[in-house]
Amino acid sequence: MSSLSVENLRVSYAGREGAVVALDGYSLDVAEGSLTVLLGESGCGKSTALNAIAGLLQPEAGRITLGNQTLFDRRPGARHVTTAPNHRDIGMVFQSYALWPHLSVLENVMYPAKRRGADRTEAARAAHEVLKTVRCDVLADRYPGELSGGQQQRVALARAMVARPKLLLFDEPLSNLDAGLRRGLRDELARLHRQLGFTGVYVTHDQSEALALGTELAVMDGGKIVQLGSPENIYQRPVSEFVARFFGANVISGDLLPPGRLDTVAGTFEYHGNTPVGPVVVAFMPHAAEIETDTEGKMHVSAAMYLGSHWEVRLDGANEEVLVEQPAAQTPPAPGTRVRLRIPPDKVHAYPARP
Numbered sequence: 001m002s003s004l005s006v007e008n009l010r011v012s013y014a015g016r017e018g019a020v021v022a023l024d025g026y027s028l029d030v031a032e033g034s035l036t037v038l039l040g041e042s043g044c045g046k047s048t049a050l051n052a053i054a055g056l057l058q059p060e061a062g063r064i065t066l067g068n069q070t071l072f073d074r075r076p077g078a079r080h081v082t083t084a085p086n087h088r089d090i091g092m093v094f095q096s097y098a099l100w101p102h103l104s105v106l107e108n109v110m111y112p113a114k115r116r117g118a119d120r121t122e123a124a125r126a127a128h129e130v131l132k133t134v135r136c137d138v139l140a141d142r143y144p145g146e147l148s149g150g151q152q153q154r155v156a157l158a159r160a161m162v163a164r165p166k167l168l169l170f171d172e173p174l175s176n177l178d179a180g181l182r183r184g185l186r187d188e189l190a191r192l193h194r195q196l197g198f199t200g201v202y203v204t205h206d207q208s209e210a211l212a213l214g215t216e217l218a219v220m221d222g223g224k225i226v227q228l229g230s231p232e233n234i235y236q237r238p239v240s241e242f243v244a245r246f247f248g249a250n251v252i253s254g255d256l257l258p259p260g261r262l263d264t265v266a267g268t269f270e271y272h273g274n275t276p277v278g279p280v281v282v283a284f285m286p287h288a289a290e291i292e293t294d295t296e297g298k299m300h301v302s303a304a305m306y307l308g309s310h311w312e313v314r315l316d317g318a319n320e321e322v323l324v325e326q327p328a329a330q331t332p333p334a335p336g337t338r339v340r341l342r343i344p345p346d347k348v349h350a351y352p353a354r355p
């Protein structure tokens with residue numbers, strides 16, 4: 001069952017050198033109860049997509065529906081519909097906490113409930129309850145200026161959730177927090193999603209955040225979704241060099257020869273995928289490869305760094321560079337040693353080389 005449906009959106013901005021097309025033919029289905037993560041580099045159109053769903057900007061074309069409500073319709077020939085943001089039954093959490101500084105935590109969280117028609121007592125009860133779920137009930141009487149960034153973001157989350165909207169939108173909500181807090185709040189969000197089962201669209205440029213949080217992942221590039229699927233599926237089977245790189249894969253050039261043999265400077269690998277024979281780029285994750293010393297090897301160890309949990313080993317050769325992560329207990333060969341790699345067939349990907 002699809003809760004949110006986005007069809008064929010087109011959004012462009014007036015730029016100094018003409019219009020910038022931010023989204024073109026952009027479509028996305030978000031199932032009820034899923035937390036769909038839009039993942040991509042800065043400028044790929046993530047915020048534009050969220051803002052269009054929230055009604056903060058008007059696309060030039062397309063349709064957006066939420067459950068059985070049409071939020072926006074500007075398809076050719078269709079009757080135009082634009083539902084105002086405050087009638088969309090959507091809660092939103094931004095990167096900047098955007099709390100009202102002159103209202104207490106409780107008043108901030110009560111506000112959406114009151115706007116929905118709840119009386120003061122009812123709104124206060126709902127606000128206390130949701131503050132408890134984000135573990136901020138003891139902060140109810142404080143003002144935003146008296147809270148840490150992490151606390152402010154929890155309160156912003158409570159405010160977005162209090163009216164139990166049909167859909168929650170998150171625009172890089174953890175990006176302003178330092179690393180430790182970010183991880184804590186990320187896990188908290190995952191817990192809340194499991195516990196409350198809300199439907200959400202979550203935007204981030206951070207792969208590990210996306211993998212940890214998403215029940216569905218949509219990888220975006222240049223205003224388009226380039227891969228959609230479960231985190232495991234995308235991580236294990238990136239459809240393109242772009243997606244593989246985005247998740248931190250090594251990429252080197254190679255030749256795909258029949259029957260399924262990949263020739264590269266790092267070694268020869270068995271290949272079981274669908275890419276046609278010919279010049280290719282080969283991608284694999286740093287932890288998927290195993291180093292073997294080989295006096296005939298075309299690459300050599302250039303550096304090795306012990307990181308406690310594992311070794312990071314850099315290889316060099318024939319204008320290619322590779323990073324390998326190997327178990328901490330396995331001391332890598334000395335710098336200068338000639339080596340080749342072993343990679344299991346299900347961990348090596350090949351894509352047609354760009355001409």
Ligand code: ADP
Pocket residue numbers: 013014015020021022040041042043044045046047048049
């Ligand atoms: P993201 O959130 O993925 O970083 P955005 O949706 O903010 O990306 O932006 C997508 C593209 O649209 C970028 O090229 C950006 O420069 C452009 N853009 C976004 N907002 C505006 C604006 N208000 N005016 C002009 N260009 C914009």
Ligand code: MG
Pocket residue numbers: 046047048
């Ligand atoms: Mg953005």
